[in-house]
Amino acid sequence: MNRPLATRLSRLAQYGFLGALFLFIATPMLVIVVFSFDANRFPTIPWGGFSLEWHRAILDDPMIRDAFVNSVLVGLGTAVASTVLGFAAAYIDFRYRFRLKLPFVLLVAVPPAVPATILGMAMLAFLSRLGLFGRLETIMACHVAIATSFSMAIIRLRLNDLSRDLEPAAWNLGASPAAALVHVVLPFCKPALIASFFLSAAVSFDEFLIAWFVGGVHETLPVRILNLLQGQVNPKINAVGTVVLVVSVALVLIAQRFTGVRAGRRTPTS
Protein backbone atom coordinates (compact mmCIF):
# COMPACT_ATOMS: atom_id res chain seq x y z
CA MET A 1 0.00 0.00 0.00
CA ASN A 2 1.39 3.36 -1.00
CA ARG A 3 0.35 6.02 1.41
CA PRO A 4 1.56 9.62 1.36
CA LEU A 5 4.59 10.28 3.55
CA ALA A 6 2.58 12.54 5.89
CA THR A 7 0.11 9.75 6.59
CA ARG A 8 2.90 7.28 7.28
CA LEU A 9 4.61 9.71 9.64
CA SER A 10 1.32 10.34 11.42
CA ARG A 11 0.73 6.60 11.80
CA LEU A 12 4.25 6.19 13.13
CA ALA A 13 3.66 8.96 15.68
CA GLN A 14 0.38 7.35 16.76
CA TYR A 15 1.93 3.91 17.26
CA GLY A 16 4.93 5.47 18.98
CA PHE A 17 2.68 7.38 21.39
CA LEU A 18 0.64 4.26 22.16
CA GLY A 19 3.84 2.28 22.72
CA ALA A 20 5.15 4.93 25.13
CA LEU A 21 1.88 4.90 27.05
CA PHE A 22 1.92 1.11 27.32
CA LEU A 23 5.54 1.24 28.44
CA PHE A 24 4.52 3.75 31.15
CA ILE A 25 1.86 1.32 32.37
CA ALA A 26 4.06 -1.78 32.15
CA THR A 27 7.29 -0.36 33.59
CA PRO A 28 6.36 -0.46 37.30
CA MET A 29 5.13 -4.05 37.07
CA LEU A 30 8.28 -5.15 35.26
CA VAL A 31 10.49 -3.34 37.76
CA ILE A 32 8.93 -5.23 40.67
CA VAL A 33 9.32 -8.63 39.05
CA VAL A 34 12.79 -8.10 37.59
CA PHE A 35 14.32 -6.63 40.74
CA SER A 36 12.90 -9.31 43.00
CA PHE A 37 15.60 -11.51 41.44
CA ASP A 38 18.34 -8.92 42.00
CA ALA A 39 21.04 -9.73 44.54
CA ASN A 40 21.42 -6.04 45.52
CA ARG A 41 19.74 -4.75 48.63
CA PHE A 42 18.65 -1.57 46.91
CA PRO A 43 17.05 -2.07 43.52
CA THR A 44 18.89 0.03 40.93
CA ILE A 45 21.10 -0.19 37.87
CA PRO A 46 23.51 -1.91 37.47
CA TRP A 47 21.85 -5.20 38.11
CA GLY A 48 23.53 -7.03 41.00
CA GLY A 49 23.24 -10.54 39.65
CA PHE A 50 20.52 -13.16 39.71
CA SER A 51 19.45 -14.32 43.13
CA LEU A 52 16.55 -16.17 44.69
CA GLU A 53 17.64 -14.95 48.13
CA TRP A 54 14.64 -12.63 48.64
CA HIS A 55 12.12 -15.17 47.43
CA ARG A 56 13.56 -17.63 49.93
CA ALA A 57 13.51 -14.97 52.64
CA ILE A 58 9.77 -14.40 52.27
CA LEU A 59 9.12 -18.13 52.62
CA ASP A 60 10.90 -18.03 55.97
CA ASP A 61 9.00 -14.94 57.18
CA PRO A 62 6.09 -16.11 59.35
CA MET A 63 4.32 -12.73 59.16
CA ILE A 64 4.35 -12.83 55.38
CA ARG A 65 3.17 -16.44 55.38
CA ASP A 66 0.29 -15.58 57.74
CA ALA A 67 -0.61 -12.56 55.67
CA PHE A 68 -0.68 -14.71 52.54
CA VAL A 69 -3.00 -17.24 54.18
CA ASN A 70 -5.24 -14.40 55.41
CA SER A 71 -5.36 -12.91 51.92
CA VAL A 72 -6.30 -16.24 50.38
CA LEU A 73 -9.07 -16.82 52.95
CA VAL A 74 -10.48 -13.31 52.57
CA GLY A 75 -10.18 -13.50 48.80
CA LEU A 76 -11.99 -16.84 48.56
CA GLY A 77 -14.77 -15.72 50.91
CA THR A 78 -15.18 -12.48 49.00
CA ALA A 79 -15.23 -14.28 45.66
CA VAL A 80 -18.00 -16.67 46.73
CA ALA A 81 -20.14 -14.15 48.61
CA SER A 82 -19.95 -11.35 46.08
CA THR A 83 -20.65 -13.68 43.16
CA VAL A 84 -23.79 -14.97 44.91
CA LEU A 85 -24.94 -11.48 45.91
CA GLY A 86 -23.92 -10.00 42.56
CA PHE A 87 -25.97 -12.62 40.73
CA ALA A 88 -28.99 -11.93 42.93
CA ALA A 89 -28.70 -8.18 42.35
CA ALA A 90 -28.19 -8.56 38.60
CA TYR A 91 -31.12 -10.97 38.26
CA ILE A 92 -33.42 -8.67 40.22
CA ASP A 93 -32.42 -5.76 38.02
CA PHE A 94 -32.98 -7.94 34.93
CA ARG A 95 -36.30 -9.53 35.86
CA TYR A 96 -38.29 -7.26 38.14
CA ARG A 97 -39.65 -3.75 38.12
CA PHE A 98 -40.42 -2.05 41.37
CA ARG A 99 -40.34 1.33 42.97
CA LEU A 100 -36.99 2.10 44.65
CA LYS A 101 -35.22 -0.08 42.11
CA LEU A 102 -32.79 2.69 41.26
CA PRO A 103 -31.72 3.17 44.92
CA PHE A 104 -31.35 -0.61 45.21
CA VAL A 105 -29.09 -0.84 42.17
CA LEU A 106 -27.12 2.22 43.28
CA LEU A 107 -26.60 0.71 46.73
CA VAL A 108 -24.80 -2.18 45.06
CA ALA A 109 -23.11 -0.22 42.27
CA VAL A 110 -21.72 2.82 44.09
CA PRO A 111 -19.29 1.48 46.76
CA PRO A 112 -16.18 1.27 44.51
CA ALA A 113 -16.63 4.97 43.70
CA VAL A 114 -16.25 6.06 47.32
CA PRO A 115 -12.59 6.77 48.15
CA ALA A 116 -11.25 3.83 50.17
CA THR A 117 -9.79 6.12 52.84
CA ILE A 118 -13.22 7.52 53.67
CA LEU A 119 -15.01 4.19 53.35
CA GLY A 120 -12.37 2.42 55.45
CA MET A 121 -12.64 5.02 58.20
CA ALA A 122 -16.46 4.87 58.14
CA MET A 123 -16.45 1.06 58.22
CA LEU A 124 -13.98 1.00 61.09
CA ALA A 125 -15.94 3.54 63.13
CA PHE A 126 -19.28 1.83 62.58
CA LEU A 127 -18.27 -1.84 62.68
CA SER A 128 -16.11 -1.46 65.79
CA ARG A 129 -19.29 -0.27 67.55
CA LEU A 130 -20.88 -3.58 66.59
CA GLY A 131 -17.86 -5.41 68.00
CA LEU A 132 -16.69 -6.51 64.56
CA PHE A 133 -13.30 -4.80 64.60
CA GLY A 134 -10.17 -6.84 63.96
CA ARG A 135 -11.65 -9.98 62.43
CA LEU A 136 -10.91 -11.63 59.12
CA GLU A 137 -14.66 -12.05 58.52
CA THR A 138 -15.06 -8.28 58.79
CA ILE A 139 -12.39 -7.63 56.17
CA MET A 140 -14.18 -10.11 53.93
CA ALA A 141 -17.59 -8.56 54.56
CA CYS A 142 -16.28 -5.11 53.66
CA HIS A 143 -14.54 -6.42 50.54
CA VAL A 144 -17.81 -8.08 49.49
CA ALA A 145 -19.62 -4.74 49.84
CA ILE A 146 -17.23 -3.34 47.22
CA ALA A 147 -16.70 -6.34 44.95
CA THR A 148 -20.43 -7.10 44.51
CA SER A 149 -20.61 -4.00 42.33
CA PHE A 150 -18.26 -5.58 39.77
CA SER A 151 -19.99 -8.98 40.03
CA MET A 152 -23.36 -7.39 39.38
CA ALA A 153 -21.99 -5.50 36.36
CA ILE A 154 -20.42 -8.60 34.77
CA ILE A 155 -23.48 -10.81 35.34
CA ARG A 156 -25.95 -8.11 34.29
CA LEU A 157 -24.06 -7.71 31.03
CA ARG A 158 -24.40 -11.44 30.40
CA LEU A 159 -28.13 -11.36 31.23
CA ASN A 160 -28.58 -8.77 28.47
CA ASP A 161 -28.00 -11.63 26.03
CA LEU A 162 -30.59 -13.91 27.68
CA SER A 163 -33.77 -14.04 25.65
CA ARG A 164 -36.67 -12.53 27.57
CA ASP A 165 -38.84 -15.48 26.46
CA LEU A 166 -36.69 -18.30 27.78
CA GLU A 167 -37.84 -18.14 31.39
CA PRO A 168 -41.55 -17.77 30.57
CA ALA A 169 -41.12 -20.81 28.34
CA ALA A 170 -39.76 -22.77 31.31
CA TRP A 171 -42.65 -21.54 33.49
CA ASN A 172 -45.14 -22.70 30.87
CA LEU A 173 -43.52 -26.11 30.90
CA GLY A 174 -44.23 -26.23 34.61
CA ALA A 175 -41.06 -24.95 36.19
CA SER A 176 -41.47 -22.78 39.25
CA PRO A 177 -39.72 -19.40 39.09
CA ALA A 178 -37.01 -20.82 41.37
CA ALA A 179 -36.57 -23.92 39.18
CA ALA A 180 -36.35 -21.79 36.04
CA LEU A 181 -33.75 -19.68 37.78
CA VAL A 182 -31.61 -22.70 38.67
CA HIS A 183 -32.04 -24.70 35.46
CA VAL A 184 -32.25 -21.94 32.85
CA VAL A 185 -30.73 -18.69 34.07
CA LEU A 186 -27.82 -20.01 36.16
CA PRO A 187 -26.35 -22.27 33.44
CA PHE A 188 -26.65 -19.42 30.97
CA CYS A 189 -24.72 -17.14 33.33
CA LYS A 190 -21.95 -19.64 34.07
CA PRO A 191 -19.12 -17.83 32.23
CA ALA A 192 -20.07 -14.56 33.90
CA LEU A 193 -20.23 -16.27 37.29
CA ILE A 194 -16.73 -17.65 36.81
CA ALA A 195 -15.49 -14.23 35.68
CA SER A 196 -17.14 -12.60 38.66
CA PHE A 197 -15.58 -15.14 41.03
CA PHE A 198 -12.04 -14.41 39.83
CA LEU A 199 -12.52 -10.66 39.52
CA SER A 200 -13.91 -10.35 43.06
CA ALA A 201 -11.00 -12.42 44.31
CA ALA A 202 -8.66 -9.99 42.52
CA VAL A 203 -10.43 -6.96 43.97
CA SER A 204 -10.09 -8.41 47.47
CA PHE A 205 -6.51 -9.58 46.94
CA ASP A 206 -5.51 -6.08 45.87
CA GLU A 207 -7.41 -4.03 48.46
CA PHE A 208 -5.32 -2.66 51.33
CA LEU A 209 -6.84 0.50 52.84
CA ILE A 210 -10.06 -1.03 54.14
CA ALA A 211 -8.25 -4.19 55.22
CA TRP A 212 -5.75 -1.95 57.01
CA PHE A 213 -8.51 -0.01 58.81
CA VAL A 214 -10.81 -2.84 59.88
CA GLY A 215 -8.35 -5.75 60.13
CA GLY A 216 -6.61 -4.83 63.38
CA VAL A 217 -3.87 -7.40 64.00
CA HIS A 218 -4.99 -9.51 61.05
CA GLU A 219 -2.87 -8.40 58.12
CA THR A 220 -3.62 -9.32 54.56
CA LEU A 221 -0.70 -9.46 52.13
CA PRO A 222 -1.15 -5.93 50.72
CA VAL A 223 -1.40 -4.58 54.28
CA ARG A 224 1.82 -6.42 55.17
CA ILE A 225 3.44 -4.78 52.15
CA LEU A 226 2.09 -1.37 53.17
CA ASN A 227 3.63 -1.85 56.62
CA LEU A 228 6.92 -3.01 55.09
CA LEU A 229 6.90 0.04 52.80
CA GLN A 230 6.58 2.41 55.70
CA GLY A 231 9.73 0.97 57.23
CA GLN A 232 13.16 0.93 55.63
CA VAL A 233 13.93 -0.17 52.08
CA ASN A 234 13.47 -3.89 52.27
CA PRO A 235 14.44 -6.15 49.39
CA LYS A 236 11.76 -8.61 50.49
CA ILE A 237 9.14 -6.14 49.22
CA ASN A 238 9.98 -6.89 45.60
CA ALA A 239 9.70 -10.62 46.22
CA VAL A 240 6.33 -10.35 48.03
CA GLY A 241 5.29 -7.88 45.39
CA THR A 242 6.06 -10.39 42.65
CA VAL A 243 3.86 -12.96 44.38
CA VAL A 244 0.99 -10.48 44.75
CA LEU A 245 1.44 -9.23 41.21
CA VAL A 246 1.47 -12.72 39.69
CA VAL A 247 -1.59 -13.81 41.67
CA SER A 248 -3.66 -10.71 40.97
CA VAL A 249 -2.70 -10.49 37.28
CA ALA A 250 -3.56 -14.19 36.88
CA LEU A 251 -6.94 -13.66 38.57
CA VAL A 252 -7.79 -10.71 36.32
CA LEU A 253 -6.68 -12.55 33.17
CA ILE A 254 -8.80 -15.60 34.04
CA ALA A 255 -11.75 -13.31 34.76
CA GLN A 256 -11.29 -11.62 31.38
CA ARG A 257 -11.13 -14.96 29.63
CA PHE A 258 -14.72 -15.63 30.77
CA THR A 259 -16.29 -12.25 30.01
CA GLY A 260 -17.54 -11.76 26.51
CA VAL A 261 -16.78 -8.06 26.56
CA ARG A 262 -14.92 -6.95 23.46
CA ALA A 263 -14.49 -3.39 22.29
CA GLY A 264 -16.19 -2.87 18.97
CA ARG A 265 -17.87 -6.19 18.31
CA ARG A 266 -20.83 -5.12 20.34
CA THR A 267 -22.02 -1.63 20.98
CA PRO A 268 -21.72 -0.72 24.64
CA THR A 269 -25.12 -0.66 26.25
CA SER A 270 -25.51 2.33 28.45
Add this chain to the structure above:
Amino acid sequence: MTAASVTTRASAPQRWSWLGRPRMAGSPAVLPAVLGLPVLLWQAVFFAAPLVFLVVMTFWQVKAFRLEPAFVLDNWSRILFSATFQRALVHTFAVAGTTTVLAVALAFPAAYTIAFRLSPRMRDLAVAFLVVPVFSSYMLRIYAWQIVLSPEGMVNALLGGIGIEPLPLLGGAFSLQVGLLTLTLPIAVLILVFAMAGIDRTLIEAAENLGCRRARVIAHVIAPSVRPAIMLSATTSFLLAFGDYISPLFMTGSKPPTLSILIVDTVKSGSQWPRASVIGVAMLVMLALVLGIGQWLSSGRTARRGAAR
Protein backbone atom coordinates in the same frame (compact mmCIF):
# COMPACT_ATOMS: atom_id res chain seq x y z
CA MET B 1 -45.24 -11.14 32.30
CA THR B 2 -45.82 -12.74 35.68
CA ALA B 3 -45.70 -16.28 36.92
CA ALA B 4 -49.38 -16.00 37.82
CA SER B 5 -50.34 -16.20 34.16
CA VAL B 6 -48.88 -19.68 33.89
CA THR B 7 -51.71 -22.20 33.81
CA THR B 8 -49.98 -25.57 33.72
CA ARG B 9 -48.18 -25.26 37.02
CA ALA B 10 -50.32 -27.78 38.85
CA SER B 11 -49.10 -30.56 36.54
CA ALA B 12 -45.42 -29.79 37.09
CA PRO B 13 -43.12 -32.75 36.52
CA GLN B 14 -41.79 -34.34 39.67
CA ARG B 15 -38.17 -33.41 38.97
CA TRP B 16 -38.70 -29.80 40.07
CA SER B 17 -40.08 -30.88 43.40
CA TRP B 18 -36.86 -30.55 45.36
CA LEU B 19 -37.12 -26.84 44.87
CA GLY B 20 -40.58 -26.83 46.36
CA ARG B 21 -43.66 -27.63 44.36
CA PRO B 22 -44.71 -24.78 42.10
CA ARG B 23 -47.71 -23.98 44.30
CA MET B 24 -45.41 -23.83 47.30
CA ALA B 25 -43.38 -21.11 45.59
CA GLY B 26 -46.10 -18.89 46.96
CA SER B 27 -46.79 -15.42 45.71
CA PRO B 28 -44.58 -14.01 42.94
CA ALA B 29 -42.91 -11.76 45.50
CA VAL B 30 -41.18 -14.60 47.38
CA LEU B 31 -38.34 -15.21 44.92
CA PRO B 32 -37.31 -11.56 44.54
CA ALA B 33 -37.44 -11.18 48.31
CA VAL B 34 -35.27 -14.25 48.87
CA LEU B 35 -32.79 -12.96 46.29
CA GLY B 36 -32.95 -9.31 47.16
CA LEU B 37 -33.00 -9.16 50.95
CA PRO B 38 -29.51 -10.60 51.53
CA VAL B 39 -28.02 -8.11 49.06
CA LEU B 40 -29.98 -5.28 50.58
CA LEU B 41 -28.98 -6.19 54.13
CA TRP B 42 -25.34 -6.74 53.28
CA GLN B 43 -24.97 -3.41 51.46
CA ALA B 44 -26.96 -1.66 54.16
CA VAL B 45 -24.82 -2.94 57.04
CA PHE B 46 -21.41 -2.84 55.43
CA PHE B 47 -21.76 0.14 53.11
CA ALA B 48 -24.71 2.47 53.76
CA ALA B 49 -24.75 2.32 57.56
CA PRO B 50 -21.02 3.15 57.92
CA LEU B 51 -21.50 6.20 55.67
CA VAL B 52 -24.57 7.33 57.59
CA PHE B 53 -22.68 6.85 60.82
CA LEU B 54 -19.85 8.93 59.37
CA VAL B 55 -22.25 11.83 58.95
CA VAL B 56 -23.70 11.33 62.44
CA MET B 57 -20.22 11.20 63.94
CA THR B 58 -19.39 14.67 62.61
CA PHE B 59 -21.68 16.04 65.35
CA TRP B 60 -20.23 13.94 68.16
CA GLN B 61 -17.62 14.88 70.71
CA VAL B 62 -14.38 13.39 71.92
CA LYS B 63 -13.99 13.61 75.69
CA ALA B 64 -10.96 12.10 77.40
CA PHE B 65 -10.15 10.15 74.19
CA ARG B 66 -13.64 8.65 74.18
CA LEU B 67 -16.18 9.26 71.45
CA GLU B 68 -19.46 10.46 72.92
CA PRO B 69 -22.82 11.11 71.25
CA ALA B 70 -23.67 14.79 71.16
CA PHE B 71 -24.94 17.40 68.79
CA VAL B 72 -22.25 20.03 68.36
CA LEU B 73 -21.23 21.95 65.28
CA ASP B 74 -17.81 22.54 66.74
CA ASN B 75 -16.11 19.88 64.56
CA TRP B 76 -17.47 21.44 61.40
CA SER B 77 -16.44 24.97 62.25
CA ARG B 78 -13.01 23.90 63.47
CA ILE B 79 -12.22 21.94 60.30
CA LEU B 80 -13.83 24.19 57.70
CA PHE B 81 -12.16 27.32 59.08
CA SER B 82 -8.76 25.78 59.71
CA ALA B 83 -5.98 26.91 57.43
CA THR B 84 -4.59 23.38 57.19
CA PHE B 85 -7.86 22.06 55.81
CA GLN B 86 -8.28 24.94 53.37
CA ARG B 87 -4.72 24.58 52.07
CA ALA B 88 -5.17 20.82 51.69
CA LEU B 89 -8.47 21.37 49.91
CA VAL B 90 -7.01 23.77 47.36
CA HIS B 91 -3.97 21.53 46.90
CA THR B 92 -6.09 18.40 46.41
CA PHE B 93 -8.33 20.15 43.88
CA ALA B 94 -5.32 21.46 41.97
CA VAL B 95 -3.62 18.05 41.94
CA ALA B 96 -6.75 16.12 40.95
CA GLY B 97 -7.62 18.73 38.31
CA THR B 98 -4.15 18.49 36.78
CA THR B 99 -4.36 14.70 36.74
CA THR B 100 -7.78 14.86 35.06
CA VAL B 101 -6.57 17.15 32.28
CA LEU B 102 -3.40 15.11 31.73
CA ALA B 103 -5.24 11.77 31.83
CA VAL B 104 -7.85 12.78 29.26
CA ALA B 105 -5.32 14.55 27.03
CA LEU B 106 -3.07 11.47 26.99
CA ALA B 107 -5.91 8.95 26.87
CA PHE B 108 -7.72 10.44 23.86
CA PRO B 109 -5.01 9.91 21.23
CA ALA B 110 -4.13 6.51 22.68
CA ALA B 111 -7.77 5.39 22.61
CA TYR B 112 -8.09 6.73 19.07
CA THR B 113 -5.15 4.64 17.92
CA ILE B 114 -6.49 1.53 19.69
CA ALA B 115 -10.02 1.94 18.37
CA PHE B 116 -9.29 2.96 14.78
CA ARG B 117 -5.77 1.85 13.93
CA LEU B 118 -5.35 -1.57 15.49
CA SER B 119 -6.70 -4.81 14.08
CA PRO B 120 -9.56 -6.36 16.12
CA ARG B 121 -7.15 -8.92 17.54
CA MET B 122 -4.61 -6.32 18.61
CA ARG B 123 -7.43 -4.18 19.98
CA ASP B 124 -8.60 -7.05 22.20
CA LEU B 125 -5.03 -7.53 23.42
CA ALA B 126 -4.69 -3.82 24.17
CA VAL B 127 -7.97 -3.85 26.12
CA ALA B 128 -6.87 -6.95 28.06
CA PHE B 129 -3.56 -5.26 28.83
CA LEU B 130 -5.34 -2.14 30.09
CA VAL B 131 -7.85 -4.01 32.24
CA VAL B 132 -5.16 -5.79 34.28
CA PRO B 133 -3.75 -2.70 36.06
CA VAL B 134 -7.25 -1.44 36.91
CA PHE B 135 -7.66 -4.38 39.26
CA SER B 136 -4.15 -5.18 40.37
CA SER B 137 -1.35 -3.99 42.54
CA TYR B 138 -1.69 -0.21 42.48
CA MET B 139 0.32 0.17 45.69
CA LEU B 140 3.14 -1.97 44.31
CA ARG B 141 3.31 0.00 41.12
CA ILE B 142 3.67 3.22 43.11
CA TYR B 143 6.45 1.59 45.13
CA ALA B 144 8.11 0.65 41.84
CA TRP B 145 7.97 4.29 40.66
CA GLN B 146 9.45 5.31 43.97
CA ILE B 147 12.53 3.16 43.43
CA VAL B 148 12.75 4.09 39.74
CA LEU B 149 12.61 7.84 40.41
CA SER B 150 14.55 7.97 43.70
CA PRO B 151 17.83 9.95 43.81
CA GLU B 152 19.93 6.78 43.47
CA GLY B 153 17.27 5.01 41.38
CA MET B 154 17.27 3.74 37.85
CA VAL B 155 16.51 6.93 35.95
CA ASN B 156 19.25 8.83 37.72
CA ALA B 157 21.68 5.91 37.31
CA LEU B 158 20.99 5.99 33.56
CA LEU B 159 21.33 9.78 33.44
CA GLY B 160 24.56 9.53 35.42
CA GLY B 161 25.83 7.05 32.84
CA ILE B 162 25.60 9.73 30.14
CA GLY B 163 27.00 12.41 32.43
CA ILE B 164 23.90 14.22 33.62
CA GLU B 165 23.58 15.33 37.22
CA PRO B 166 20.97 13.45 39.28
CA LEU B 167 17.55 15.10 39.01
CA PRO B 168 15.27 15.52 42.02
CA LEU B 169 12.51 13.47 40.37
CA LEU B 170 10.95 12.13 43.54
CA GLY B 171 9.01 14.16 46.06
CA GLY B 172 7.41 16.85 43.93
CA ALA B 173 4.53 17.61 41.61
CA PHE B 174 6.14 15.54 38.83
CA SER B 175 6.34 12.29 40.75
CA LEU B 176 2.88 12.86 42.22
CA GLN B 177 1.41 13.12 38.72
CA VAL B 178 3.36 10.03 37.61
CA GLY B 179 1.74 8.15 40.48
CA LEU B 180 -1.77 9.47 39.87
CA LEU B 181 -1.54 8.82 36.12
CA THR B 182 -0.49 5.26 36.94
CA LEU B 183 -3.82 5.05 38.75
CA THR B 184 -6.03 6.88 36.26
CA LEU B 185 -4.63 6.36 32.73
CA PRO B 186 -5.62 2.72 32.16
CA ILE B 187 -9.25 3.32 33.05
CA ALA B 188 -9.40 6.67 31.25
CA VAL B 189 -8.15 5.00 28.05
CA LEU B 190 -10.52 2.03 28.44
CA ILE B 191 -13.62 4.22 28.76
CA LEU B 192 -12.68 6.10 25.57
CA VAL B 193 -11.77 2.92 23.67
CA PHE B 194 -15.18 1.39 24.36
CA ALA B 195 -16.94 4.59 23.33
CA MET B 196 -14.92 5.03 20.13
CA ALA B 197 -15.25 1.40 19.12
CA GLY B 198 -19.02 1.86 19.37
CA ILE B 199 -19.11 4.78 16.90
CA ASP B 200 -21.02 4.01 13.72
CA ARG B 201 -18.29 3.65 11.07
CA THR B 202 -20.63 4.78 8.31
CA LEU B 203 -20.71 8.25 9.91
CA ILE B 204 -16.95 8.48 9.55
CA GLU B 205 -17.03 7.17 5.98
CA ALA B 206 -19.74 9.68 5.13
CA ALA B 207 -17.63 12.53 6.48
CA GLU B 208 -14.63 11.27 4.51
CA ASN B 209 -16.68 10.95 1.33
CA LEU B 210 -17.77 14.54 1.80
CA GLY B 211 -14.09 15.50 1.76
CA CYS B 212 -13.31 15.83 5.46
CA ARG B 213 -9.69 15.49 6.43
CA ARG B 214 -8.81 13.31 9.40
CA ALA B 215 -8.48 16.28 11.80
CA ARG B 216 -11.98 17.47 10.87
CA VAL B 217 -13.40 13.97 11.27
CA ILE B 218 -11.92 13.81 14.76
CA ALA B 219 -13.13 17.28 15.71
CA HIS B 220 -16.62 17.10 14.17
CA VAL B 221 -17.59 13.42 14.17
CA ILE B 222 -15.57 11.46 16.72
CA ALA B 223 -15.20 14.00 19.54
CA PRO B 224 -18.91 14.97 19.63
CA SER B 225 -20.09 11.36 19.60
CA VAL B 226 -17.80 10.37 22.48
CA ARG B 227 -18.37 13.53 24.51
CA PRO B 228 -20.24 11.68 27.29
CA ALA B 229 -17.36 9.19 27.44
CA ILE B 230 -14.84 12.04 27.64
CA MET B 231 -16.77 13.46 30.58
CA LEU B 232 -17.01 10.02 32.19
CA SER B 233 -13.31 9.48 31.70
CA ALA B 234 -12.59 12.92 33.19
CA THR B 235 -14.87 12.52 36.20
CA THR B 236 -13.52 9.01 36.89
CA SER B 237 -9.96 10.31 36.77
CA PHE B 238 -10.88 13.18 39.07
CA LEU B 239 -12.63 10.85 41.50
CA LEU B 240 -9.67 8.49 41.70
CA ALA B 241 -7.05 11.23 41.99
CA PHE B 242 -9.08 13.27 44.48
CA GLY B 243 -9.48 10.41 46.93
CA ASP B 244 -6.15 8.69 46.47
CA TYR B 245 -3.99 8.07 49.51
CA ILE B 246 -1.05 6.06 48.19
CA SER B 247 0.47 8.41 45.61
CA PRO B 248 0.59 11.45 47.92
CA LEU B 249 2.01 9.24 50.68
CA PHE B 250 4.80 7.62 48.71
CA MET B 251 5.50 10.09 45.90
CA THR B 252 5.60 13.30 47.92
CA GLY B 253 6.02 12.01 51.46
CA SER B 254 2.62 13.58 52.36
CA LYS B 255 4.01 17.11 51.93
CA PRO B 256 1.93 19.10 51.31
CA PRO B 257 -0.89 16.89 52.62
CA THR B 258 -3.92 16.07 50.52
CA LEU B 259 -7.33 15.62 52.11
CA SER B 260 -6.92 11.81 52.27
CA ILE B 261 -3.62 12.18 54.07
CA LEU B 262 -5.25 14.67 56.41
CA ILE B 263 -8.01 12.16 57.25
CA VAL B 264 -5.56 9.42 58.20
CA ASP B 265 -3.40 11.87 60.19
CA THR B 266 -6.44 13.21 62.04
CA VAL B 267 -7.54 9.68 62.97
CA LYS B 268 -4.06 8.71 64.08
CA SER B 269 -3.37 11.79 66.19
CA GLY B 270 -5.50 11.73 69.34
CA SER B 271 -8.34 9.71 67.79
CA GLN B 272 -10.10 12.82 66.49
CA TRP B 273 -12.77 10.75 64.76
CA PRO B 274 -15.40 13.49 64.47
CA ARG B 275 -12.97 15.88 62.78
CA ALA B 276 -11.72 13.17 60.41
CA SER B 277 -15.33 12.41 59.50
CA VAL B 278 -15.96 16.09 58.78
CA ILE B 279 -13.14 15.96 56.23
CA GLY B 280 -14.53 12.70 54.82
CA VAL B 281 -18.07 14.02 54.50
CA ALA B 282 -16.81 17.28 52.99
CA MET B 283 -14.84 15.27 50.41
CA LEU B 284 -17.88 13.18 49.52
CA VAL B 285 -20.02 16.30 49.10
CA MET B 286 -17.41 17.87 46.82
CA LEU B 287 -17.06 14.68 44.78
CA ALA B 288 -20.83 14.49 44.37
CA LEU B 289 -20.82 18.11 43.17
CA VAL B 290 -18.03 17.46 40.66
CA LEU B 291 -19.77 14.32 39.36
CA GLY B 292 -23.03 16.23 39.12
CA ILE B 293 -21.39 19.03 37.14
CA GLY B 294 -19.74 16.45 34.88
CA GLN B 295 -23.10 14.80 34.27
CA TRP B 296 -24.71 18.15 33.54
CA LEU B 297 -21.92 19.13 31.13
CA SER B 298 -22.09 15.90 29.15
CA SER B 299 -25.87 15.89 28.82
CA GLY B 300 -26.39 19.63 28.61
CA ARG B 301 -23.81 20.21 25.89
CA THR B 302 -25.14 17.55 23.55
CA ALA B 303 -28.70 18.76 24.07
CA ARG B 304 -27.71 22.34 23.27
CA ARG B 305 -25.74 21.28 20.20
CA GLY B 306 -28.68 19.22 19.04
CA ALA B 307 -30.99 22.20 19.44
CA ALA B 308 -28.64 24.51 17.53
CA ARG B 309 -28.79 22.37 14.41
